[in-house]
Amino acid sequence: MVAHLLQRSKEHLVSKVLKGLELEADIGYTFGPDTAVIDDLSRTTPGYSFLPDPLNPCLGMTTLLAKAFLQHPKVKRHFHSGLDEENKPIWIRRNISDWLREVEHATENICLLMFLLGGQYPRGTEFNVIKLVNITTRLRGIFWLDGWLMYLVGYSKIGSITQRDRVIVHGLPWEVTELFMILHALVRPLTVDWTFELYGEARARVQELTLMASEGTLITSDRMSHLLEQLTLEHTGLAMGYRRWRHCGIAVMRCHILILEADEEGDVANSVFDMQAAHTTKLANALYALKTSEWHLMTSTAVAKFMDASQRSHDWMLIKIRGSASRIDAGEAQAISSMAQDPLVRQRLDDAVDAIASAEKRMAQSLADTEKRLAALMELSSQTTAEKMSELAAATTKVTAVGVEPPVQIWHPGVVHVRMLQTVLKDAPASFKGNYQGVALATVSAQQPHILAVLATGIGKSVLFMGPASVEPMVMVVIAPLVALKLDIKQRALQAGVDCSEWRHGLLQDRGLVILSGKTAGLETFWYWALLQYNQKKLARI
Structure with a gap:
């Protein structure tokens, strides 16, 4: 073979x-x-x-x-x-x-x-x-x-x-x-x-x-x-x-x-x-x-x-x-x-494949059982957290998509957005990459609610949150799916001169970036903190 x-x-x-x-x-x-x-x-x-x-x-x-x-x-x-x-x-x-x-x-x-x-x-x-x-x-x-x-x-x-x-x-x-x-x-x-x-x-x-x-x-x-x-x-x-x-x-x-x-x-x-x-x-x-x-x-x-x-x-x-x-x-x-x-080699392979297929069936059944248990737990769970988050959720009802389909309201980059880019990159002649980086940054800066920005690899998605965070007197929360990515974003933000802290219970920060993992973002204590920042009009976006 x-x-x-x-x-x-x-x-x-x-x-x-x-x-x-x-x-x-x-x-x-x-x-x-x-x-x-x-x-x-x-x-x-x-x-x-x-x-x-x-x-x-x-x-x-x-x-x-x-x-x-x-x-x-x-x-x-x-x-x-x-x-x-x-x-x-x-x-x-x-x-x-x-x-x-x-x-x-x-x-x-x-x-x-x-x-x-x-x-x-x-x-x-x-x-x-x-x-x-x-x-x-x-x-x-x-x-x-x-x-x-x-x-x-x-x-x-x-x-x-x-x-x-x-x-x-x-x-x-x-x-x-x-x-x-x-x-x-x-x-x-x-x-x-x-x-x-x-x-x-x-x-x-x-x-x-x-x-x-x-x-x-x-x-x-x-x-x-x-x-x-x-x-x-x-x-x-x-x-x-x-x-x-x-x-x-x-x-x-x-x-x-x-x-x-x-x-x-x-x-x-x-x-x-x-x-x-x-x-x-x-x-x-x-x-x-x-x-x-x-x-x-x-x-x-x-x-x-x-x-x-x-x-x-x-x-x-x-x-x-x-x-x-x-x-x-x-x-x-x-x-x-x-x-x-x-011929025993072929038989061993057959046995191994059968064993794997059997294990896959057991895993699928186990997953189905787990999903049923989770659904039951969700029905029985307290609505307290959802009620306390209702005001925050109400502020994210519009959907603006940049680079996917015509958004509710699209913004085009101006001089201030170019300066944001140059500040973050520490590069005076820097300019926007591709067709949508500048549009996305301008739309984010305009505080359009619930923006979905889809950008190609290497276009510079981090500028979308580092740029506004470098000039706004408010907090922007960034949820990173991987620990390595979280640490990388923090290091790059500090190099760009943007205030950046990892979220922890009792954090006091009124501007810049607050970064956390997806696991931490699932904690009730984080959402209580986010609601507090929102009520005090200190939270720009997540």
Whole structure:
């Protein structure tokens, strides 16, 4: 299955994305397994990655594909019909759009290979949000270390509360690294440029920053899980998405990948695969109090074991391609290959899938029972809080939608709103992004009740509450869904010179931002405080 996907991905990348051009002869691309790559793991500044680092050869590849598409006889008239009066290409937009969709298919194929060949399988939620470069609120998830391309995910079921994750490293074999570098060092720069040409700056920015993006929009984990279901159904007769494949994958690895007794450590049996799955007590104790932005502080031993797990997985998964695996001799390789054909393997997979389906049914029934209990509790609950909030609720009866449909009353930005933007950003020549940031800020500043502002990623939603809070003598409440986001907003507000405090019982603040988590926003004590601010005409908006 993996060998088939790898071959299919190579053929598609060459024929559909590169349009049949030879990498070295026609394009001038020379990256190989011996190419030296420098990655400064300690740099957490926004925009950094080894891909655009001037110390690496990747930077010199950014225009190679564009030049080949414009000049090579095979394709030079496929994407443009000539030059205009300013000597600029006249693009054939339909062909460019078709090409971007082929890049989407290539991205999906390569990301599936990264998922399947990174060792123990990550959760789809963490895997699908990997960034290629550092951004203000998130560290990149793609790194290069000692000749290895690797991706990093943070695993924690309570990470939004503790802001601490189990940091997991997944190494990739050269067979996948080769395709990744072609896609992201050679193809991605042109993809970003043409996304900008067709869809504008905001979507081009998403395409530039994100591992899993297509035409400036995110490829969802549901989409990737569906593709994995199609692949597994084709080759095994069983449709397994992210969740089912992770469950079965753990069992298959334990049965078929050689784990030596020397790999087991201490009182708690932590195999290298247990470490990479982040399921054991020992790893939790060792890594739980670690920010993902501090992963480079991990011990070299821990990183080496993660890479060991990944490499053992490569050897077994790619045995048909490589002949004999690099870490095991031919006899062991033949034994593993024979074991993989054992009919018991298929039976174990069937049993695992049946068990998962049964568990899903029990979970669905449990959820239905819980919903019934909650409904009953809501009917029996006191109406006191609702009555005390009635005056506040009455003030939010209008609905104004900015960027979705014509609002009740729309406001347009003026000089005062530009000054708000410049004050918050501390940037004198700053101007509004996109079509709706200025409109949304002006409408918020006009104290229109109950505004829904829908803005694209990177447009600057935080300006909508930081701007008014910088000039108004009232309190604005901001509810952040994640602890990390709450802390980030607080830090940025203070840097912008906006008063900002985390809400607590008895808080005395009559202007600026008051920020709190969604959990805290559900407390009665918070709503009593909000009502008090509203009655004293100190609350601008929530």
